[in-house]
Amino acid sequence: MPMKWWGWGEEGETFPLPDPEGFWAYVRQRLGETGGSPRIDSLETVDVRPSRLEGRDVEALRRAAGEGALTTDPAARAVYSFGKGYCDVVRLRRGEVPNPTDVVVWPETEEQVAAILDLAAERGIAVIPFGGGTSVVGGLEPVPGRPCITLHLGRLSRILAVDPIAGTVTAESGILGPALEQQLNARGFTLGHFPQSFQYSSLGGWIATRSAGQKSTLYGKIEKRLHSLRLVYPGGDLSTPEVPAAAAGPDLNQAVAGSEGVLGVITHATMRLAPLPEHRDFRGYLFQSFHEGIEACRQFLRCELRPAVLRLSDEPETGTTIAMRAPPSGEAASEPVRAALLILGFEGIEREVGWGWEEAEAVLGRYGGQSLGRGPGEAWDRSRYDAPYLRDLLLDHGIMADTLETATTWGHYLDLYRAVRDAMAAALGERGQVMAHLSHSYSDGGSIYYTFLAPQERGNELGQWQRVKSAATQAIVEHGGALSHHHGIGSDHRPWMAAYLGAGGVRALAALKQAFDPHGIMNPGKLLVTPEEAKFD
Ligand SMILES: Cc1cc2nc3c(=O)[nH]c(=O)nc-3n(C[C@H](O)[C@H](O)[C@H](O)COP(=O)(O)OP(=O)(O)OC[C@H]3O[C@@H](n4cnc5c(N)ncnc54)[C@H](O)[C@@H]3O)c2cc1C
Numbered sequence: 013m014p015m016k017w018w019g020w021g022e023e024g025e026t027f028p029l030p031d032p033e034g035f036w037a038y039v040r041q042r043l044g045e046t047g048g049s050p051r052i053d054s055l056e057t058v059d060v061r062p063s064r065l066e067g068r069d070v071e072a073l074r075r076a077a078g079e080g081a082l083t084t085d086p087a088a089r090a091v092y093s094f095g096k097g098y099c100d101v102v103r104l105r106r107g108e109v110p111n112p113t114d115v116v117v118w119p120e121t122e123e124q125v126a127a128i129l130d131l132a133a134e135r136g137i138a139v140i141p142f143g144g145g146t147s148v149v150g151g152l153e154p155v156p157g158r159p160c161i162t163l164h165l166g167r168l169s170r171i172l173a174v175d176p177i178a179g180t181v182t183a184e185s186g187i188l189g190p191a192l193e194q195q196l197n198a199r200g201f202t203l204g205h206f207p208q209s210f211q212y213s214s215l216g217g218w219i220a221t222r223s224a225g226q227k228s229t230l231y232g233k234i235e236k237r238l239h240s241l242r243l244v245y246p247g248g249d250l251s252t253p254e255v256p257a258a259a260a261g262p263d264l265n266q267a268v269a270g271s272e273g274v275l276g277v278i279t280h281a282t283m284r285l286a287p288l289p290e291h292r293d294f295r296g297y298l299f300q301s302f303h304e305g306i307e308a309c310r311q312f313l314r315c316e317l318r319p320a321v322l323r324l325s326d327e328p329e330t331g332t333t334i335a336m337r338a339p340p341s342g343e344a345a346s347e348p349v350r351a352a353l354l355i356l357g358f359e360g361i362e363r364e365v366g367w368g369w370e371e372a373e374a375v376l377g378r379y380g381g382q383s384l385g386r387g388p389g390e391a392w393d394r395s396r397y398d399a400p401y402l403r404d405l406l407l408d409h410g411i412m413a414d415t416l417e418t419a420t421t422w423g424h425y426l427d428l429y430r431a432v433r434d435a436m437a438a439a440l441g442e443r444g445q446v447m448a449h450l451s452h453s454y455s456d457g458g459s460i461y462y463t464f465l466a467p468q469e470r471g472n473e474l475g476q477w478q479r480v481k482s483a484a485t486q487a488i489v490e491h492g493g494a495l496s497h498h499h500g501i502g503s504d505h506r507p508w509m510a511a512y513l514g515a516g517g518v519r520a521l522a523a524l525k526q527a528f529d530p531h532g533i534m535n536p537g538k539l540l541v542t543p544e545e546a547k548f549d
Contacts (some may be wrong), residue, residue, distance in 0.1 A: 013263050014358050014367065014475045015212055017091045018051055018104055018105050018404075019147065019401075019403070019404035019407070020096065020253060020401055020403065021099060021211075021400070021401055021404075024432070025126045025401060025403070025405070026401055027405050028395075028400040029336070029341060029405075030336075030337060030338075030340055031143035031338070033524060034338075034339030035335065035336060035469060037339065038335045038339040038340065038345055038367075039406075039409070039411070040450035041345045041346055041468065041482050042070065042390060042402045042465075043411065043443050043465065043471055044361070044406075044443050045443075046409050046411050046467040046468070046503050047410040047467075047468075047470065048407060048408065048409065049407050049410045049411075049468060050105075050106075051106070051371075051372060052104040052107040052548040053088075053217050053310065055086055055087040055090050055091065055104075055107070057107070057147050058086070058087070058090055058107040058461070059107075060086035060087070060089055060090050060109050060112045060527040061109075061112055062086075063084040063089070063114040063115055064114050064135070064159045064540075065115055069131075069135055069137065069159075070082070070084065070115060070487075072131055073115060073128065073131065073161065074126035074127050074275055074499075075417070076117075076119075076120070076124060076129075076131055076532055077118065077124055077128060077419060078120060078124060080122050080491040081119065081120065081124075081167070082115060082116070082168050083115070083116050083135065084114070084115050087114070088116055088395075089112045089113050089114070089115070089116060089162075090104070090112055091104070092116045092142060092145065092162045093109060093112045093113045093114055093152070093153055093154060093385050094152060094153060094270070095145055095146060095147040095150065095152045096146045096148060097127055097147065097149065097402075097414070098148075098413070098414040098477055098479060098507060100150075100153075100401075100408070101403075101404075101407065101473055101479075102473050102474065103474075105407070108154060109154065110257045111153055111234070112154070113175030113274065114137075114154075114161045115142065115143075115160075115162070115163040116161075117161060117162070117163055117164065117346040118164045118166060118167045119165075119167065119209070119238050119298075119339045120167040120168065121372075122168070122242070122244060122279045123322075123491025125168070125279055127243050128163060129244060129247075129276070129277065129495075129526040129533075130247065132161055132246065132533050133139045133246035133247060133531045133533055134284055135493045136160070136531065136533065137158075137159045137160065137161055137276075138154065138155065138158050138159065138160040138164065138533050138534075138535070138540060139160070139161045139273075139533055139534055140154065140162050140273060140535050141159060141163050141165060141216070141273040141278075141534075141535065142163060142165065142279045143165050143185065143186060143214035143215075143216045143217030143220070144188055144209070144213035144214040144215065144217050145212070145524050146209040146212050146213045147500070148415075148502075148503030148506045149418070149496070149499050149503070149504040149505055150463065150501050150502040150538070151221070151272055151273070151503070151516075151535075151538055152411035153436075153503065155536050155537035158459065158536065163277065165184075165214060165277070166285065167185050167186065167214070168185055168186040168187075168279060169183075169184055169186040169187040169188070169191065169214075170183070170184050171183045171184075171187070171192070171195050172184065173279060174196070174199055174201070176199065177320075179201065179284065179286075179287075179376055180282050180284055181282065181285055182200070182280060182282040182283075183215055183278055183281065183283070184215075184279065185215050185216025185217075185277075185281060186214050186215075186216060187214060187215050188211070188213065188214050189205070189206070189207075189209075189210035189212075189302070190210070190211055192215060193210075194338060196285060196288075197288055197291075200271055200287060200288050200472050201285040201286060201287060202285065202286055202288050202289070203237060203283055204225065204227055204230065204232075204237070204285075204286050205218060205223070205225040205227075205231065205234055205237065205429055206226045206396075207224065207226070208224050208226065208396070208397060208399065208400065209400070209499075210225070210397060211397065212403055215281060215283070216234075216277075216278045216279075216281070217422050218234040219234055219235070219238060219268070219269050219278055219281055220269075220270070220272050220273055220278060220500075221272060221376045221498070221499065222235050222269055222270040222497035222498060222500065223464055223498055224452045224497065226321060226396055226451065227321055227359075228452045229318055229320065229321065229322050229376075229452060229454075230318045230319060230359070230408075231286060231320075231452045233246065233452070233498065234269070235265075235266060235269040235270070236284075237283050237284045237285075238266075238281060238282075238283060238284075239254065239256070239265075239281075239282040239284050239340060240253060240254045240255075240277050240281070240282045241265060241268060241280070241281040241282070242280050242281070242526075243264045243268050243275065243276045243277065243278055243279070244270070244276055244279050244357050244362055245276030245277075245528040245529060245534070246276070246530075246534070247529075248265065248410070248528075248531055249276075250268070250528075252264050252268075254282060259329050259424070266437035267371060270500060271524075271539070272498065272500055272502065272528065272535060272537050272538050272539045273534060273538065274525060274535045274536075274540055275524065275525065275528040275529055275534060276529065276530065276534060277433050279459045280291075287547075289359035289360050289361075290360070290361050290362060291359065291360065291361065291362040291365045291371065292354060292357065292359040292365075292388065292393075293386070294321060294356070294357030294358075294389030294390060294392065295354055295355075295356055295358065295383065295385060295386050295388070296353060296356075296358070296385065296386070296387065296389050296488065297353075297354040297356060297376055297381040297382060297383055297384060298351050298352070298353060298354070298382045298384075299324075299352040299354060299379065299380055299382075300350070300351060300352070300380055301327065301350070301352055301526055302324065302325075302326040302327060302352040302429075302447060303426060304362065304380055305354055305379075305483055306324065306422075306425060306426060306537065307379055308354075308375060308378070308380075308381055308473055309322055309354070309453060310373065310422045311375050311378075311379065312372055312376065313453055313454070313548075314455065315371050315375075315512035316357075316483075317368045317371055317372075318464070319356055319357055319358050319368060319372070320359045320360075320374075321355055321356065321357035321389075321392075321452070322356055322357075322451075323354065323355040323356075323392070323449055323450065323451045324352055324354045324355075324356075324449060324450045325352060325353045325447070325449040326352060326429075326446065326447060326448045326449065328348070328349070328446065328447035329353075329447035329463065330349050330351055330352055330353040331348065331349030331430065332447060333353060334349065334353075336402075341379055342467070343353075344430070353388065354376075355388060355389055356376075356389070356393045357393070358372075359453050363408070366444075368451075386387055386445075393490055394443065407433065410467060410470075411467060411468060412466050412467070412468045412473065412476060412477060412507050413462045413464070413465050414463070414477065414480075414481075415461060415462060416431055416461075416462050416464075416481065416484055416485075417460065417461045417462065417496065417497050417499060418432065418459065418460050418493035418494050418495070418496070418497055419452070419458060419459040419460055419493065419494040420457050420458075420460070420461065420491075420492060421457035421459050422455050422456065422458070424457075424491070424492060424493075425457065425460070427489045427491065428459050428460065428492070429448060429488075431487045432462065432484050432487045432488055432489045432493070433446050433448060433462065433510075434460065435483040435484055435515070436464055436483060436484045436487075437478055439482075439483035440464060440466045440480055441466065441481040442469070442481075443466055443467055444464060444465065445464065445465045445466070446462060446464050447462070447464075448461060448462045448463070449461050452497065452498070452519060459494075459497040459498070459536060460493070460527035462484065464480055481504065485505060485508050488510075489511050489512055495508055495512040498541075501538065501539045501541070502538050502545075503538055506538065506539065506540070506541060507541075509539070509540070509541045509546075510541050510545075510546035515543070515546065517541075518540075518543055518546045521539075521540050522540065
């Protein structure tokens with residue numbers, strides 16, 4: 013079943029609120045009264061500019077992509093011109109499609125991908141690789157003023173080989189999370205990559221954005237699991253060597269990982285697998301403050317034992333988590349929660365899980381961590397893909413809800429956390445809420461993932477979002493955080509790339525682009541700033 017065009021999941025699926033009345037009363041207590049947010053009934057009625065491709069280009073593409081693998085239908089072009097970020101969803105719900113793609117094609121073979129890219133290069137048409145379509149950084153929208161092909165990878169979704177001796181899988185890039193994981197599990201393996209968008213995002217999209225799964229503290233971000241890949245670019249292709257490690261110059265796997273479709277199309281990749289865990293044990297802990305919890309996590313990560321999940325919510329997020337399950341009423345509803353919830357989980361062979369808990373309990377206890385047992389851990393595990401459905405409900409109630417993320421080293425962690433939180437709170441205004449958690453950890457630092465909410469400013473929904481996003485991103489760059497830890501750059505973060513990378517970094521990426529895509533047809537307007545665009549003081 014395809015995803016609903018106006019939100020997350022399939023038509024009819026929604027967020028399971030145990031006490032809807034209590035929850036909305038809690039939301040009103042925090043945000044005040046909010047209006048509704050009108051949504052058009054169908055995309056069929058939307059005014060989508062006609063395809064700008066000439067008939068001969070459409071015919072040539074039809075020959076290249078194969079019969080039945082192309083559409084210029086306006087509603088389809090509207091849906092495939094967006095990802096699933098807040099601004100994408102808001103515009104689609106209002107029927108605003110300012111930059112529709114001109115054609116969507118579904119190639120089934122690598123040869124067809126190459127033929128489409130060659131044709132596009134010859135005719136100067138832009139190409140946007142489209143995996144699962146879950147980008148939240150404006151990674152999929154065409155740029156104005158240029159005809160565009162959206163190259164959907166959904167039919168390139170086969171597992172090509174599993175090597176049980178090396179413990180690797182080679183799969184085509186359009187395969188989605190569940191199909192890949194189910195086939196691996198049947199052979200006793202896991203990729204260990206579970207982003208919240210797991211059900212709808214693709215292997216190629218994960219690699220192209222350097223995605224992080226909910227268990228990345230154990231399994232690593234996707235680039236850590238990348239063994240080798242194949243990139244088809246206009247006029248050529250690149251296959252990286254199938255070796256476990258090499259000293260043969262800079263690592264081209266890592267140059268392509270995170271390239272967001274601007275260099276070419278990743279058609280397949282070989283990934284490192286882990287054995288399917290025998291044993292899993294997730295529990296909850298409570299700390300008196302986020303600060304104390306962070307210190308406990310940092311100390312724990314000094315040992316070499318890695319939990320699968322280490323997710324510490326700050327005080328406002330802890331309050332919201334509790335309210336979603338059992339909304340407080342009366343005076344308690346307006347009391348701020350003064351505690352930080354940690355979900356800690358180990359998985360693997362039973363002995364390792366046991367060692368993990370021994371070490372964790374000793375360290376967490378030293379920093380005031382109070383065990384809540386398995387209840388909160390198991391509840392988190394059951395509901396870990398649910399939050400995106402809540403955004404749809406909040407939007408229906410006229411509430412802006414979005415997330416953004418960064419990462420830094422432990423020594424700077426709390427300073428960055430506060431600086432970005434405060435910048436967002438100021439931009440949101442009095443009726444806004446900001447909350448955050450740590451969810452991807454390393455021995456030297458961790459990510460910070462913010463959620464922000466406010467009543468929508470009617471008529472200025474995109475301007476309101478941009479104000480908060482800009483304030484947060486500026487604070488991240490000024491305080492030395494990662495411009496993105498796992499969502500990528502897309503068009504949303506692109507204006508900060510020069511400040512983040514510096515002149516040398518901008519030139520290096522521009523040279524890479526020139527090498528693979530000299531005609532500049534691949535996903536224009538994403539990730540890269542040209543040296544000419546970049547302004548340095
Ligand atoms: C509700 C929700 C939850 C999310 N949770 C997470 C999370 O937990 N962790 C996380 O990391 N991200 C998360 N994301 C962001 C998003 O899911 C990731 O960026 C994901 O990796 C995108 O994969 P995709 O297949 O949907 O790619 P798309 O959205 O289709 O594409 C993303 C970018 O990659 C390029 N691209 C896609 N496929 C290819 C290919 N084969 N070759 C070259 N370029 C390609 C596209 O052109 C685009 O620039 C979330 C998004 C949503 C909406």
